Amino acid sequence: MRVATRSRPLDFALLILLAFVVQASAGPLSAQVTQVVSAHQAAAVSDAPTFYGAVLPIIHENCATCHQDSGMNMGGNVAPFSLLTYDDARRRARMIASAVREGRMPPWSAADMHKGTFTNERILEDHEKATLIAWAEGGAPAGDPAVAPPVPGFLIAAAASNGWTRGEPDLIIEFNEEYCLDDDLRDIYVDLPATITADMLPEDRWIKSVEYRNGPAVHHIISAVGGLVPGAAPRVYDDGYSRVIRAGPRDVMFNMHFNKEPGPGTAVCTNIQAGIIFKEPGEEIRHVTGGDNLFITPRDLLIPAGASSHSASREYVFEEDVELLSFMPHMHLRGKAALYEITYPDGKHETLLHVPNYAFNWQHTYKFAEPPKIPAGSTLRFTLWWDNSENNPNNPDPTVDVKWGRPTDAEMSQGYMSFRKMEKSAFVVGDGNFPTPREGRRGR
């Protein structure tokens, strides 16, 4: 059993977060407000938007996939607290106002130009932000429970399933040992192995779905069997589409971010389960889903001490026609921005994804609603920026040159992408044929 202590690079960010929490929990907001509200101000307070009338609909639509108390929400990931009841939300009204005002919640990092491009975007309209802030500033009134919106279907389904929403998995992968977090720990990033034995998976198989069930404090997962961020739905491969999971014995590494509210009695041991369902024999796999990692090679990466906008690029030429499914840029504490641009064979140039303010705390996968069609011969250019100056509040040490490495105080430079090939393949589930290992799975 391993016990994690708070990781040093995050101390500064933690102090800031703690300051918010202390401020936000200084006392029940309604009590504070009652103290300062004089008789003629009380009328203004009653004009404030109410929880049931105006706030809860916004929470249902924009926050509830993550901030709910069912442990099995949409793939099994939970935010540290629920916001579904009046009491849950009222106690955190100020924190909610500051989180939406400063754009920390809901978490999303793509540039405004991409509005509508990605299926999993999370954006609050200005009037929704204003409503949440006015509610908090107006004393967080409850309003009339009779006007509360109906509980959304996905919350009912999550509470009812209390298990695998896709059915019993054919293969369950979990860490070789539980991971334990101390009372005072808020955030930690670690790589943990899960062994797939030959008994568990004697032969290669085609994947139909991947769903996660997590213990407490799991914030996000990055792994070769598919990652998961809070609020993500299970990954399901439609008819004709699939990717291969290779036979054991082998270890699958899970890059984990654990996160909880710190404090006495919050120590917890946790694990994950990745539940995989295989395709039924006979299904024709016409399109192998694969991916590649646009990796800025470790020996090239050197971010000078103090540099506020160091950048590095890499180009990738598509050798066959594909449809792009998703991108996921990955850096560490000094990550600043990311850009994916494409030049088509006819010379036309397009920005496919711009992340102007990369948030280290959030490893978003940007999933295209309409997958861009990329003809063979197109060139993708992937560029990353890092801020190694003292102006980056996450920077653990602006006085050192930084190289590539796994710990969060070194840097990573990955540009994962996932695509499906348009050239028809002729695999049939159960015929024993699989693409060669290079295809159908993430490259180096």
Ligand code: HEC
């Ligand atoms: C994708 C999942 C997700 C969604 C959607 C989401 N949150 Fe969060 N929220 C989290 C997680 C996880 C944390 C824990 C801290 C962190 O990772 O930043 C958090 C932390 C918070 C915090 C405390 C920390 C802070 O930054 O102040 C507040 C307040 C909050 N969320 C409010 C909201 C509100 C309001 C919405 C909807 C408008 C929302 N969240 C939507 C996952 C989510």
